[in-house]
Amino acid sequence: MTLPLSFVFFVLLGLSVYFYYHAKSGIVRKAALLSDRTKALPSHYGQQSFLWAFIPSFLILLVLTIGGPNYIDQIFYNKIQELNPTFNESFVSLILAKVINVSNGKISTGEENIIMLAKDYKIAFEQLHFFRGLVVILCAALLGMIISYRQKPGSNAREQVEKFIVNIFFASAVIAIFTTVAIILSLFFEALRFFNLYNFFDFIFGLHWAPNVAIRTDQVAAEGSFGMIPVLLGTLLISFIAMCVAIPIGLFSAIYLAEFATPKIRDFVKPTLEILAGIPTVVYGYFAALTAAPFFREIGFSLGLDVSSESAIAAGAVMGIMIIPFISSLSDDVIRAVPQSLRDGSMGLGATKAETIYIVILPAAIPGLVGAVLLAVSRAIGETMIVVMAAGLSANLTVNPLESVTTVTVQIVSLLTGDTEFDDIKTLSAFGLGLALFFFTLLLNIFALSISRRLAERYD
Amino acid sequence: MTSKFRTKKVEVSYGDKKAIRDISLDIEKNIITALIGPSGCGKSTFLRCLNRMNDVIENCSIKGSIHLDEQDIYGPDIDPVELRARVGMVFQKANPFPKSIFDNIAYGPRIHGLASNDSELKDIVHNSLEKAGLMDEVKDRLNDQATGLSGGQQQRICIARAIAVSPEVILMDEPCSALDPIATAKIEELMNELCQSYTIIIVTHSMQQAARVSKKTAFFHLGDLIEYNDTDKIFTQPENQKTQDYITGRFG
Ligand SMILES: Nc1ncnc2c1ncn2[C@@H]1O[C@H](COP(=O)(O)OP(=O)(O)OP(=O)(O)O)[C@@H](O)[C@H]1O
Ligand SMILES: [Mg+2]
Numbered sequence: 024m025t026l027p028l029s030f031v032f033f034v035l036l037g038l039s040v041y042f043y044y045h046a047k048s049g050i051v052r053k054a055a056l057l058s059d060r061t062k063a064l065p066s067h068y069g070q071q072s073f074l075w076a077f078i079p080s081f082l083i084l085l086v087l088t089i090g091g092p093n094y095i096d097q098i099f100y101n102k103i104q105e106l107n108p109t110f111n112e113s114f115v116s117l118i119l120a121k122v123i124n125v126s127n128g129k130i131s132t133g134e135e136n137i138i139m140l141a142k143d144y145k146i147a148f149e150q151l152h153f154f155r156g157l158v159v160i161l162c163a164a165l166l167g168m169i170i171s172y173r174q175k176p177g178s179n180a181r182e183q184v185e186k187f188i189v190n191i192f193f194a195s196a197v198i199a200i201f202t203t204v205a206i207i208l209s210l211f212f213e214a215l216r217f218f219n220l221y222n223f224f225d226f227i228f229g230l231h232w233a234p235n236v237a238i239r240t241d242q243v244a245a246e247g248s249f250g251m252i253p254v255l256l257g258t259l260l261i262s263f264i265a266m267c268v269a270i271p272i273g274l275f276s277a278i279y280l281a282e283f284a285t286p287k288i289r290d291f292v293k294p295t296l297e298i299l300a301g302i303p304t305v306v307y308g309y310f311a312a313l314t315a316a317p318f319f320r321e322i323g324f325s326l327g328l329d330v331s332s333e334s335a336i337a338a339g340a341v342m343g344i345m346i347i348p349f350i351s352s353l354s355d356d357v358i359r360a361v362p363q364s365l366r367d368g369s370m371g372l373g374a375t376k377a378e379t380i381y382i383v384i385l386p387a388a389i390p391g392l393v394g395a396v397l398l399a400v401s402r403a404i405g406e407t408m409i410v411v412m413a414a415g416l417s418a419n420l421t422v423n424p425l426e427s428v429t430t431v432t433v434q435i436v437s438l439l440t441g442d443t444e445f446d447d448i449k450t451l452s453a454f455g456l457g458l459a460l461f462f463f464t465l466l467l468n469i470f471a472l473s474i475s476r477r478l479a480e481r482y483d
Numbered sequence: 484m485t486s487k488f489r490t491k492k493v494e495v496s497y498g499d500k501k502a503i504r505d506i507s508l509d510i511e512k513n514i515i516t517a518l519i520g521p522s523g524c525g526k527s528t529f530l531r532c533l534n535r536m537n538d539v540i541e542n543c544s545i546k547g548s549i550h551l552d553e554q555d556i557y558g559p560d561i562d563p564v565e566l567r568a569r570v571g572m573v574f575q576k577a578n579p580f581p582k583s584i585f586d587n588i589a590y591g592p593r594i595h596g597l598a599s600n601d602s603e604l605k606d607i608v609h610n611s612l613e614k615a616g617l618m619d620e621v622k623d624r625l626n627d628q629a630t631g632l633s634g635g636q637q638q639r640i641c642i643a644r645a646i647a648v649s650p651e652v653i654l655m656d657e658p659c660s661a662l663d664p665i666a667t668a669k670i671e672e673l674m675n676e677l678c679q680s681y682t683i684i685i686v687t688h689s690m691q692q693a694a695r696v697s698k699k700t701a702f703f704h705l706g707d708l709i710e711y712n713d714t715d716k717i718f719t720q721p722e723n724q725k726t727q728d729y730i731t732g733r734f735g
Binding site: 367386 | 534536541564565566568571572576578579580581582590628630641644645648
């Protein structure tokens with residue numbers, strides 16, 4: 024008899040739901056018998072039973088499903104090693120892999136021993152599944168019965184249920200923080216491996232970026248050079264151009280929407296802007312490469328300037344357009360959140376609308392505006408697609424927006440795609456770049472927050 | 484006895500709904516006039532007509548005429564922004580700007596260019612705070628946030644802020660509704676002093692307050708002006724039965 028995972032899970036769920044209703048009606052009956060009032064709502068007793076039936080059994084299910092197969096593998100590994108003490112580790116692993124594949128029917132073999140082991144392996148797995156199903160269902164039934172039996176009208180189910188819910192919130196917060204820390208740590212350790220191979224200071228102060236090491240070991244190639252300055256400068260340049268486009272347009276359109284537009288115009292413009300935010304970046308990439316870049320080239324040509332066919336200004340300008348809706352939509356909400364009473368107060372003193380906006384409303388809205396801009400900057404720094412398509416891959420050390428540049432994210436992508444080995448310097452340098460980018464955005468955030476704290480005028 | 488405001492057949496509607504109709508009254512110079520009446524009867528609406536704050540509200544339309552010193556304030560050559568500098572307003576809920584105390588008071592003088600240098604500005608701020616009876620309480624912390632003051636102090640900041648522009652008229656919409664009796668007394672005292680040089684119009688829900696501070700009282704009911712007379716007269720021998728009922732607390 025096999026008990027597959029989905030079957031066990033649905034039985035568990037069904038049992039838990041059953042205990043919910045069982046406890047809910049049970050407590051009403053008990054209360055009626057004792058002619059007593061229940062301390063909490065009947066549904067709280069139901070929830071309590073549900074949780075007791077569901078959560079522990081679900082955890083057991085999780086542990087057995089994840090840990091069980093590993094345990095069986097370990098047993099078979101030991102078994103194979105016992106049978107052939109002369110085999111070394113990797114050979115044992117190889118045989119084990121073969122056994123597993125044979126037992127799954129993925130490959131077939133004539134070797135008697137392996138067929139035997141594969142049969143045993145299959146049986147072990149069936150036993151595990153049967154055991155898992157049995158334990159989980161029994162545990163759920165038992166706990167559900169016990170808790171429903173023990174519930175009294177006077178016992179406070181609400182407290183336990185609510186405590187549990189608080190713990191779920193807490194656990195979610197911990198998971199969010201934990202995963203962030205884990206990601207940063209993994210980035211950090213990979214970067215550390217890179218810095219073992221390449222001098223840290225050469226990396227952060229180096230002016231030359233050319234990661235052209237040999238792809239195959241027999242290839243002859245120049246020694247790679249990993250100075251991140253040109254790449255970081257490219258990111259800065261493109262983000263700067265993007266912000267020059269996006270901040271004024273986004274902010275001004277937000278002010279218009281929030282303070283001047285009639286409801287009719289607002290109802291039309293705001294959804295339109297939000298559609299702009301939903302366009303995939305690849306489409307913006309096309310636009311940048313096929314429309315914006317030739318456009319800037321033509322303008323440059325007519326001015327007697329030499330604009331490269333892949334230019335920072337094309338990518339930056341299109342990226343700016345992409346970001347406008349972020350800034351305008353968020354800023355609009357922020358500006359409208361400033362209380363009407365402040366506007367009235369200012370107008371009542373004889374201020375014009377414009378004076379009211381820039382002396383009273385904008386300072387009061389600054390923390391939110393800075394948040395909106397920060398979000399947009401992060402988008403700009405992290406954006407890859409547009410740059411790949413419109414600004415190129417060559418790491419020029421330049422601040423001239425007419426030349427082609429590359430950015431940190433684009434380099435990371437090009438370093439990590441294709442056939443790469445995960446321990447050569449080229450691949451590892453991507454983690455160095457990642458870490459540098461992380462610290463850079465962190466600094467940017469701290470800086471922006473401190474500015475906003477200084478300028479902000481808090482209303483309550 | 485000169486009149487400051489003269490309104491004729493003023494009618495205000497929000498959309499299709501008439502909020503006040505046929506309001507004709509003369510408001511005298513340099514006295515306190517009180518507007519009383521049950522909630523929703525249009526007192527704030529009428530008050531906002533006097534400095535054209537209704538212009539800011541969408542779908543609000545006004546008919547009739549209002550003259551300030553014989554000049555039609557809804558006339559084509561009147562700039563509402565300038566009008567509001569002449570007719571200041573203090574709102575029901577204290578609404579200091581989230582700036583320093585000094586900047587709050589200096590706001591009006593700055594935008595109207597009333598001070599030609601820093602020391603003049605300082606004088607205006609100090610004078611206004613003095614007049615609002617707030618100077619002693621805040622003189623050591625003019626650079627602190629105004630929003631950090633108590634409710635009553637905030638309301639007096641708003642009054643000082645209005646005074647600083649040197650308006651001819653000050654409109655006050657229930658300035659004491661959120662204040663304790665002591666703060667209320669301070670503000671009433673202040674109004675009494677101010678009315679020597681300013682015309683003050685105050686909306687209030689407190690009969691006692693209207694009786695204490697005002698010289699004339701207008702009673703509104705459901706958008707109509709029911710009775711307008713000397714405060715003594717209104718409170719001792721009202722002509723209209725509705726007024727009688729309202730001030731004796733029989734309805735509203
Ligand atoms: N912005 C607005 N839009 C639509 N209707 C409004 C608006 N402001 C006021 N009204 C309506 O106009 C009428 C008069 O309102 P107003 O605020 O002048 O009353 P009030 O006498 O000041 O009342 P209260 O003493 O409660 O402040 C009310 O019926 C109200 O619903
Ligand atoms: Mg009102």
